[in-house]
Amino acid sequence: MTVTPIETVAATDTILETRGLTKDFGGLRATNDVSFTLARGAKEAIIGPNGAGKSTFFALVSGRHRPDAGSVTFDGQDVTGLPPHEIARRGMSRAFQVSSIFNRLTVLENVRSAVQVRRGRAFDFFSDARRVALDRTEEILALCRLADRRHVPAGELSQGDKKKLELALALAGEPRLLLLDEPTAGMSLEETRETMALVDDLNESHGLTILFTEHDMSVVFNHARRITLLHRGRMILSGSPAEVRANDEVQSIYLGGQA
Amino acid sequence: MSQKSLLSASLLAAARDRLDISIPVLLVLAVLFVLLPLIPGEFILVVGTEILILGLFALSFNLIHGFMGQISFGHAAFFGLGAYTTALILQPLTAAGGLGTITFLLAILAAVPVSALGALVVGYFCVRLTGIYFAMLSMAFGELIFYVVFSWYSFTKGDDGIQGLMPPPLLKSPVVYYYFTFVVVALAAALLWRITRSPFGYTLRLLRDNPARTAFLGIDVRRVMLVNFVLAGSFAGLAGALWGPFARSVSPTLLGWAQSGVPVFMSLIGGAGYFAGPLVGSIVYTGLNSYVTRFTIYWPLTIGLVILAMVLFLPGGLLSVVDGWLKAKRRGEP
Amino acid sequence: MSMDFGSFLIQLLSGLSRGMMLFLLSAGLSLIFGVMNILNFAHATLWLLGGYITFSLYTALATQFEPSLLLLVPAVLGSTAILFVVGWLLERFLIRRMYGRELPEQLLLTFALILIIGDLIKMIWGVQNRRIVLPIEAWPVFDSFINPYLFVIIGSGAVVATFLWWFLARTRIGKIVRAAVYSRDMVSALGIRIPTIYAMVFALGVAIAGFSAGVFLPIIPIGLGLDMDLIIQCFAVVVIGGFGSIAGTLVASLLVGIVYSFSVLIWPDGALAVIFVILVAVLIWRPYGLFGTEMRS
Structure with missing residues (x-):
């Protein structure tokens, strides 16, 4: 994508900023006054025990839910309350915790269709879909190590491969910000290592900003450069892995909660 | 639940092998349709024409069902709008005795924008919902349009329908009208085939498999659904346009819920997962209808039992049997 | 047009x-959908069957x-x-096979039932309309006459609605049914026989439909x-x-019933259209109905 002068003006060092983000479900305040800032090029994690509001936070940022209060600014634009497709078009991609893929299509068709959508071909009625946007499709398949599975229907993939496809679909959106909801859930150790190596590579070599949640603390502490802790919908603290590791409150929330 | 896993297994099996059996099926059908008039007698031409018209109607429906994953129980409204548009243009011309071939073709084509407009209005509301809500609302709108046509006597002649329709002299003989229908339906089917295999066709499949995720890829789901609804309505309108001159009249039943059931049944019988499924379904449904109604007035009961059996024992449709058989053979299994 | 108070009443x-009859029908439809996730397109056809049997x-x-009002009770x-x-037999032999199947197949099965039951009715009762004429004197009210049987309909509808509420809210089985709406696994983990509950709910919904048809026969x-x-x-x-909301169903039923009843008087052919105007307005304003919430997938 060519960078126009206007975008250069609008672009700041902050790619994502939420202010006072709040969401209630029934009586439950799932997200409570969260003000969060993510720098361009960052690779950060959001952690918290079950029900801490990580998924709701992602849902609010990506447009799945509309916040009751607060705002979301993405790449200098106010995107509060916009529907998911509008936010996706602006360059935010999301991969889901429970893999949400297109079961009856093959791996190739999954990725190819996602790339075609990104390339503005969703309303192309007459081209042969098998011949559109193949270069980028192959690139992504190779990147996500799915090339040898290309003709397998997505519904038949192993859990680990489904998560890889999940990531591939997110990458097809050519995002500037990638939200990954537990990218390694259900993966083997080997697959986890592979996937996180890819995440690191995307961040370092391709300059992609990445925000992820994860249950596996070793993944979090080894791969995130900064960690934010949510607890009962509130943002408790944000700091480097070393700071978070040393923090008493983290200890009490995590260890206290599990003891 | 075991039935669920059984079903998803069969769906996956259908996707596993990428050879589309619709290609050989369509080729065989094309040859059969061309040769059909060799069978003596006029009745076979009548049945053949009906199979083609309703087959196109069912193909258009399957754009919504098989490819987009929604089920419309009001699709006959657009078939009927098309039929009435053409009929209302043709009737005075036919009565005056001056119907030319070009005028006739224009009258057929005029049905398309009218049905498209109808589908745009109905679709605008239906695409706000999915699943059962979509099904209920489409049926309700279909019935509303039925009542409008039924009650608006001064314009539509209400229950009496519009009588005395006729193809122009050049197309009047049953065999010529049959081939004319064949050409129109074949062209429309080719267009539909192209659309279902285009990037747009795959956008529809994304919606079918996982509408929520599709939005996160950057697709305005409602907009895609609406465009497809209008496309499906347009093709249904074209099919409807062919009906009046063939049946010599149109009546409000063409827009009713029973008529809306027809493409649903055809897709199920042939196999909604296959492009050619609805056409195969039309051959079986229309064929049965033409011959069974000679022996019994209880056609709904008959087709109801057929549907029941299909749903219970053969949910993938007839083509899934052929498909499975071919694949087993290719793999060298017994 | 002007309307005097009597005819207004x-x-x-x-x-x-x-509206009461629509409520009884829709409540059964919603109950079955809520518990088993099956939309029974044939619900009103079973209603019709109930009417013919009552006849x-x-x-x-x-x-x-x-002939008397009292004679209608056993009928x-x-x-x-x-x-x-x-209803029990339908659930036991057909509907049960559709749980967990894809939506279009479920819809098709009940759609096929419409055709089959409709033709069975045609076989048994023929195609002419049927009604019951009760020997009841109309009451003069102001300048008009009111059929007192309307009060019987409203009253019996209210009784059944109250029974339904009592059944769901107060009885043990009712509580199980409501629990089944939220979590099937939990209910079956408690050792309750889900298949029996399902059969009963379906049969109950169909029976209520049959009841409302019978009660209505003397006026329609x-x-x-x-x-x-x-x-x-x-x-x-x-x-x-809004699906799944009994209160919403009640309000909407009475609304549709009353609007229909007045529209028929003013514009007989357009009564359904008026309902649609309301429907469309609601859809634009609240896509999941007045009392409904977006279904979580």
Whole structure:
């Protein structure tokens, strides 16, 4: 994508900023006054025990839910309350915790269709879909190590491969910000290592900003450069892995909660 | 639940092998349709024409069902709008005795924008919902349009329908009208085939498999659904346009819920997962209808039992049997 | 147009009674959908069957006894019982096979039932309309006459609605049914026989439909095709009220019933259209109905 002068003006060092983000479900305040800032090029994690509001936070940022209060600014634009497709078009991609893929299509068709959508071909009625946007499709398949599975229907993939496809679909959106909801859930150790190596590579070599949640603390502490802790919908603290590791409150929330 | 896993297994099996059996099926059908008039007698031409018209109607429906994953129980409204548009243009011309071939073709084509407009209005509301809500609302709108046509006597002649329709002299003989229908339906089917295999066709499949995720890829789901609804309505309108001159009249039943059931049944019988499924379904449904109604007035009961059996024992449709058989053979299994 | 108070009252009452019947039908539809996730397109056709059975029972009784309102009671109760059995059998042999199947297949199965039951009705009762004429004197009210039977309909509808509420809220089985709406696994983990519950819920919904048809027979002649009009109105009711909300169903039923009743007077052919205007307005304003919430997937 060519960078126009206007975008250069609008672009700041902050790619994502939420202010006072709040969401209630029934009586439950799932997200409570969260003000969060993510720098361009960052690779950060959001952690918290079950029900801490990580998924709701992602849902609010990506447009799945509309916040009751607060705002979301993405790449200098106010995107509060916009529907998911509008936010996706602006360059935010999301991969889901429970893999949400297109079961009856093959791996190739999954990725190819996602790339075609990104390339503005969703309303192309007459081209042969098998011949559109193949270069980028192959690139992504190779990147996500799915090339040898290309003709397998997505519904038949192993859990680990489904998560890889999940990531591939997110990458097809050519995002500037990638939200990954537990990218390694259900993966083997080997697959986890592979996937996180890819995440690191995307961040370092391709300059992609990445925000992820994860249950596996070793993944979090080894791969995130900064960690934010949510607890009962509130943002408790944000700091480097070393700071978070040393923090008493983290200890009490995590260890206290599990003891 | 075991039935669920059984079903998803069969769906996956259908996707596993990428050879589309619709290609050989369509080729065989094309040859059969061309040769059909060799069978003596006029009745076979009548049945053949009906199979083609309703087959196109069912193909258009399957754009919504098989490819987009929604089920419309009001699709006959657009078939009927098309039929009435053409009929209302043709009737005075036919009565005056001056119907030319070009005028006739224009009258057929005029049905398309009218049905498209109808589908745009109905679709605008239906695409706000999915699943059962979509099904209920489409049926309700279909019935509303039925009542409008039924009650608006001064314009539509209400229950009496519009009588005395006729193809122009050049197309009047049953065999010529049959081939004319064949050409129109074949062209429309080719267009539909192209659309279902285009990037747009795959956008529809994304919606079918996982509408929520599709939005996160950057697709305005409602907009895609609406465009497809209008496309499906347009093709249904074209099919409807062919009906009046063939049946010599149109009546409000063409827009009713029973008529809306027809493409649903055809897709199920042939196999909604296959492009050619609805056409195969039309051959079986229309064929049965033409011959069974000679022996019994209880056609709904008959087709109801057929549907029941299909749903219970053969949910993938007839083509899934052929498909499975071919694949087993290719793999060298017994 | 001007309307005097008497005819206004008549339209209001007939609207209320129509609304009550729509409520009984839609409540059964919603209950079955809520518990088993099956949308029964044939619900109103079963309603129609209930009406015909009531007609036959009443006609048979009327050959032995003096026709009266009292004679309608065993006819309606008999038909309700028969419909309960019909519903139970349908669930046991057909509907049960559709749990967990894809939506289009479920819809098709019940759609096929419309055709089959409709033709069975045609075989048994023919195509002419049927009704029961009760020997009841109309009450003069202001300048008009009110059929007091309307109060019977509204009253019996209210009784059944209250029974349904009591059943769901107060009885053990009712609580299990409600629990099943939220979590099937939990209920079956408690050691409760889910298949029996499902069969009972389906049979209950169908029986209530049969009851409402029987009760309605003295004011509306029934005939083939009426089932389709009614199922459409039920759909309008559940879309307006919001699926799964009994309160929403009640409000929407009465609304649709009353609006229909007044529209018929003013613009007979457009009554359904008026309901649609409401439907469309609700859809734009609140896509999941007045009382409904977006279903979580």
